Amino acid sequence: MSMPCRNSRRWVANLSPWRKESRARLSSWPVTVCSPFRAGNWNMAAHIMAPGRYLDMEKLRSKAALWLLVIPYLGLLWPPFYNSREPAMFGFPFFYWYQLGWVPITATLTWIAYRSTRHDD
Amino acid sequence: MTTDINPAALAVFIFFFVLVTILGFVAARWRKPETLAHIDEWGLGGRSFGTWITWFLVGGDFYTAYTVIAVPALVYTVGAYGFFALPYTIVVYPFVFMVMPVLWKRARDFGYVTAGDVVHGQYGSRGLELAVAATGVIATMPYIALQLVGMTAVLKALGLHGELPLAIAFIVLALYTYSAGLRAPALIAFVKDIMIYIVVIAAVALIPSKLGGYANVFASADAAFQAKGSGNLLLVGNQYVAYATLAFGSALAAFMYPHTLTGIFASNSGRTIRKNAILLPAYTLLLGLLALLGYMGHAANLQLDNATDVVPTLFKTLFSGWFSGFAFAAIAIGALVPAAVMSIGAANLFTRNFWKAYVNPQVSDAGEAKVAKMTSLVVKVGALLVIIFLPTQFALDLQLLGGVWILQTLPALVFGLYTNWFRAPALLAGWFVGFFGGTMLVWDAGWKPLHLISLGGEPFTVYTGLLALAANIAVAVAVNAVAPARTAVRA
Numbered sequence: 001m002s003m004p005c006r007n008s009r010r011w012v013a014n015l016s017p018w019r020k021e022s023r024a025r026l027s028s029w030p031v032t033v034c035s036p037f038r039a040g041n042w043n044m045a046a047h048i049m050a051p052g053r054y055l056d057m058e059k060l061r062s063k064a065a066l067w068l069l070v071i072p073y074l075g076l077l078w079p080p081f082y083n084s085r086e087p088a089m090f091g092f093p094f095f096y097w098y099q100l101g102w103v104p105i106t107a108t109l110t111w112i113a114y115r116s117t118r119h120d121d
Numbered sequence: 122m123t124t125d126i127n128p129a130a131l132a133v134f135i136f137f138f139v140l141v142t143i144l145g146f147v148a149a150r151w152r153k154p155e156t157l158a159h160i161d162e163w164g165l166g167g168r169s170f171g172t173w174i175t176w177f178l179v180g181g182d183f184y185t186a187y188t189v190i191a192v193p194a195l196v197y198t199v200g201a202y203g204f205f206a207l208p209y210t211i212v213v214y215p216f217v218f219m220v221m222p223v224l225w226k227r228a229r230d231f232g233y234v235t236a237g238d239v240v241h242g243q244y245g246s247r248g249l250e251l252a253v254a255a256t257g258v259i260a261t262m263p264y265i266a267l268q269l270v271g272m273t274a275v276l277k278a279l280g281l282h283g284e285l286p287l288a289i290a291f292i293v294l295a296l297y298t299y300s301a302g303l304r305a306p307a308l309i310a311f312v313k314d315i316m317i318y319i320v321v322i323a324a325v326a327l328i329p330s331k332l333g334g335y336a337n338v339f340a341s342a343d344a345a346f347q348a349k350g351s352g353n354l355l356l357v358g359n360q361y362v363a364y365a366t367l368a369f370g371s372a373l374a375a376f377m378y379p380h381t382l383t384g385i386f387a388s389n390s391g392r393t394i395r396k397n398a399i400l401l402p403a404y405t406l407l408l409g410l411l412a413l414l415g416y417m418g419h420a421a422n423l424q425l426d427n428a429t430d431v432v433p434t435l436f437k438t439l440f441s442g443w444f445s446g447f448a449f450a451a452i453a454i455g456a457l458v459p460a461a462v463m464s465i466g467a468a469n470l471f472t473r474n475f476w477k478a479y480v481n482p483q484v485s486d487a488g489e490a491k492v493a494k495m496t497s498l499v500v501k502v503g504a505l506l507v508i509i510f511l512p513t514q515f516a517l518d519l520q521l522l523g524g525v526w527i528l529q530t531l532p533a534l535v536f537g538l539y540t541n542w543f544r545a546p547a548l549l550a551g552w553f554v555g556f557f558g559g560t561m562l563v564w565d566a567g568w569k570p571l572h573l574i575s576l577g578g579e580p581f582t583v584y585t586g587l588l589a590l591a592a593n594i595a596v597a598v599a600v601n602a603v604a605p606a607r608t609a610v611r612a
Contacts, residue, residue, distance in 0.1 A: 062568060065219075069215035077365045086178045091336030092339070096409075100207070103402045113218065114396065
């Protein structure tokens with residue numbers, strides 16, 4: 001893809017769980033990066049002007065996704081936290097339904113990360 | 122366990138086996154490329170598989186027949202501890218999401234087919250390439266053999282004894298894999314996975330109602346563990362670290378294997394892989410429910426000679442003849458898909474990182490495909506001979522070691538995607554220490570992949586693969602920091 005400026009904006013809008021916050025944090029970026037060339041060919045401008053900034057943005061984005069994807073590790077790799085029978089649900093001791101519950105939770109977290117990823121491949 | 126042949130079960134089983142055999146041969150024409158005489162086509166399906174095909178293929182070869190048999194068997198024997206397969210197959214996907222698209226892109230951009238190719242391209246080192254490729258092959262061989270163990274369990278339940286049925290099934294598999302390459306297991310995976318889903322959903326919905334509900338299933342498992350004085354419905358204190366490290370270490374190792382990497386490289390985009398990281402956990406749910414069949418075995422009061430018979434015996438006892446035939450067919454076909462992909466992955470490694478590197482560097486594309494096809498035959502026959510002539514325990518021990526081994530290729534394969542700091546000699550030194558140190562620790566513990574550690578306080582056990590990986594990385598970092606830098610190589 002060849003329009004990093006536009007994409008970065010789309011990404012800001014897409015970071016749904018913290019949409020407001022991230023917009024507040026990032027809103028100045030695309031403007032700063034692109035404004036000198038705004039009236040003209042701003043795609044070209046992004047290529048010439050913004051590789052450094054663009055890299056920052058890339059990092060920040062993958063960082064946000066990264067933190068989401070760490071959550072399942074925290075939830076599952078500390079067994080003392082869930083190693084108990086109660087509260088049971090539908091006859092399943094807590095140990096079992098808790099871990100099964102992490103399947104949809106992880107899929108959802110991954111989906112949120114997916115939405116905030118730019119798929120340039 | 123009774124071993125009379127049930128005609129209905131056998132008929133259904135044979136019907137589905139013939140069906141997938143036909144599919145296997147038809148697959149050569151499915152999504153037909155200009156030529157199959159190219160390793161990209163034969164060994165990677167033309168790198169063209171979209172979200173659904175990848176989902177079925179990776180799901181089909183990651184959740185193997187052996188898993189279907191062994192996880193419930195472990196849960197039947199030891200209880201909660203055997204459940205580590207569940208967190209393992211959950212935390213593997215965030216890792217897949219983050220790392221595998223990057224690896225896929227590297228492979229696609231440079232035309233790499235195997236992990237060995239990626240490493241050679243990154244570091245320009247034949248030694249490191251050979252270490253990674255050889256590790257992949259020897260870690261996969263016992264894994265293929267274990268698919269045969271899974272298959273033997275269901276054939277036995279069907280009343281088919283001796284090696285002949287097993288040999289026939291495997292030779293048929295070898296032939297259509299030879300002709301259609303990765304397209305064969307990809308197409309068969311559709312049938313296999315749908316069948317497995319039907320079986321497991323039926324099992325978890327119907328069996329508990331016959332056994333007095335899930336509360337009763339757990340209660341009778343608990344009673345059985347207390348009666349025999351081993352096993353537990355919950356983890357006991359000193360199992361915590363083992364449980365967590367087994368889950369985490371296995372998750373890191375899972376996508377280093379040639380068969381899983383083949384599934385990744387065969388997909389058509391990074392986006393496909395990311396989507397699959399969201400969708401593949403559906404199989405994990407299946408696995409978690411499947412694991413509970415181990416407890417249902419206790420609730421049904423099964424008398425077993427061997428824990429691996431728990432799933433087949435349960436189906437045979439509680440399902441009607443034709444449906445148990447369907448379930449056994451699902452498991453047996455479930456052995457064929459991973460066995461095919463594993464043999465293809467091993468064949469790709471041999472062709473690219475041994476044949477092309479040492480025997481015939483000028484080999485043509487068609488020549489590569491030919492070598493790979495022959496190798497896949499040899500690999501499968503080898504696995505068959507191992508199962509027929511060596512004790513099963515040998516394959517089991519080797520497969521456990523395989524997990525420790527394959528994990529040692531992670532630094533060489535993955536670190537280079539993110540940094541150019543590491544150099545080949547350091548990574549090779551790390552691999553050496555991890556591989557042989559890990560093997561020694563496993564041997565020392567009586568072929569168990571767990572190592573006892575006591576840091577002053579209460580001793581606890583850790584997954585050896587993860588320990589060896591830590592040593593591997595530490596050595597790589599230390600050697601890289603100390604050894605003088607030479608000019609960086611980047612192919």
